[in-house]
Amino acid sequence: MFKSMAIEWTGDTLKLIDQRKMPLEEIWVECRDHVETAHAIKDMVVRGAPAIGVSAAFGYVLGFSKAPKNSKVELIEYMKEVKRTLASSRPTAVNLFWALDRMEKRFEEAIEKNFDETLKILEKEALEIANEDLEMNKQMGKNGLKLFEDKKDVTLLTHCNAGALATSGYGTALGVIRALKEAGKNVKVFVDETRPYLQGARLTAWELVKSSIEAVLICDNMAGWVMKQGWVDAIIVGADRIAANGDVANKIGTYSLAVLAKKHGIPFYVAAPYSTIDLSTADGSKIPIEERNHEEVTHIMGKRIAPEGVKVFNPAFDVTDNELITAIITEKGVITQPYSENLKKLFER
Ligand code: MRU
Numbered sequence: 001m002f003k004s005m006a007i008e009w010t011g012d013t014l015k016l017i018d019q020r021k022m023p024l025e026e027i028w029v030e031c032r033d034h035v036e037t038a039h040a041i042k043d044m045v046v047r048g049a050p051a052i053g054v055s056a057a058f059g060y061v062l063g064f065s066k067a068p069k070n071s072k073v074e075l076i077e078y079m080k081e082v083k084r085t086l087a088s089s090r091p092t093a094v095n096l097f098w099a100l101d102r103m104e105k106r107f108e109e110a111i112e113k114n115f116d117e118t119l120k121i122l123e124k125e126a127l128e129i130a131n132e133d134l135e136m137n138k139q140m141g142k143n144g145l146k147l148f149e150d151k152k153d154v155t156l157l158t159h160c161n162a163g164a165l166a167t168s169g170y171g172t173a174l175g176v177i178r179a180l181k182e183a184g185k186n187v188k189v190f191v192d193e194t195r196p197y198l199q200g201a202r203l204t205a206w207e208l209v210k211s212s213i214e215a216v217l218i219c220d221n222m223a224g225w226v227m228k229q230g231w232v233d234a235i236i237v238g239a240d241r242i243a244a245n246g247d248v249a250n251k252i253g254t255y256s257l258a259v260l261a262k263k264h265g266i267p268f269y270v271a272a273p274y275s276t277i278d279l280s281t282a283d284g285s286k287i288p289i290e291e292r293n294h295e296e297v298t299h300i301m302g303k304r305i306a307p308e309g310v311k312v313f314n315p316a317f318d319v320t321d322n323e324l325i326t327a328i329i330t331e332k333g334v335i336t337q338p339y340s341e342n343l344k345k346l347f348e349r
Helices: 034-042 049-065 072-087 094-109 115-148 173-182 199-210 220-228 254-263 339-348
Strands: 007-009 014-017 028-031 153-158 186-192 214-218 234-237 241-243 248-251 268-271 317-320 327-330 333-335
Touching (some): 007 115, 014 049, 028 049, 049 072, 072 094, 094 115, 173 199, 186 220, 199 214, 327 339
């Protein structure tokens, strides 16, 4: 069994807190098979790169639990379809594909075993993916502390939600923020609201308030002005995919923050586990950027705010060039330039 702020595995179903409705309502959605899990990921009931990966792993187990038992050939074809369905839910966060590859490997290794044994093996692997993620976040938090050793008062600015809701718990960027608070620092966080989906206003602000960490909510277009006042010690964000050269795909708006941080001489940190690093993608230009429903822009919380007939562009992510990133905080340590070399070395440790 596994239960976090966002994800619960009961043994035969996957329950997800409906992040579309938070913080106004705290409702759990139940997924009984891989198709329902894929829909939940696509519709953003669950979101955030590591949480998507964890959910997909449990979705794969649910898919297997409903598998046809007639022949091995049929089973193999069916499990390929399970993987395809889950993999087609969202394109940018590499944790999704990483978790599914890991699950598929276990399935292939277990192919000679009977149904119940394979089911147990797959469930164990999904639970390991979930538990590992939590451990990595805590370690990332500890590693991130080193960047703020000389400071008692720390003011950070964050974007989107890279917290407990986006992971198995604790969070990546928010994990570092939690670790700073736990280390006794006076922490204050400027939270970008993160249009269009408002993950900052709805989710990060909720998590910080719940954890008694001082949070100041700002609209995205206020970040530059806040930096200009000299109020921000560092920017810290999560990531959806880190390419081999250190380019980082993260929530749309991250790139603008990195450019502004450079202009104001503010360190720009990315916190992410190894499951977010994709050495098979050479640089950011090769990362697929999801484009989402136009209604996310023309509407706020279901209410139209723009005229009918207006054209819309709604990329969900952008890519921040590696030269704008001061350091990448991982569970294996803090990495700086040259990222091409240092990210590769990380996988050799
Ligand atoms: O579209 P979302 O809400 O899934 O985007 C989430 C982000 O961009 C997060 O910053 C990223 O996944 C890191 S979560 C630890």
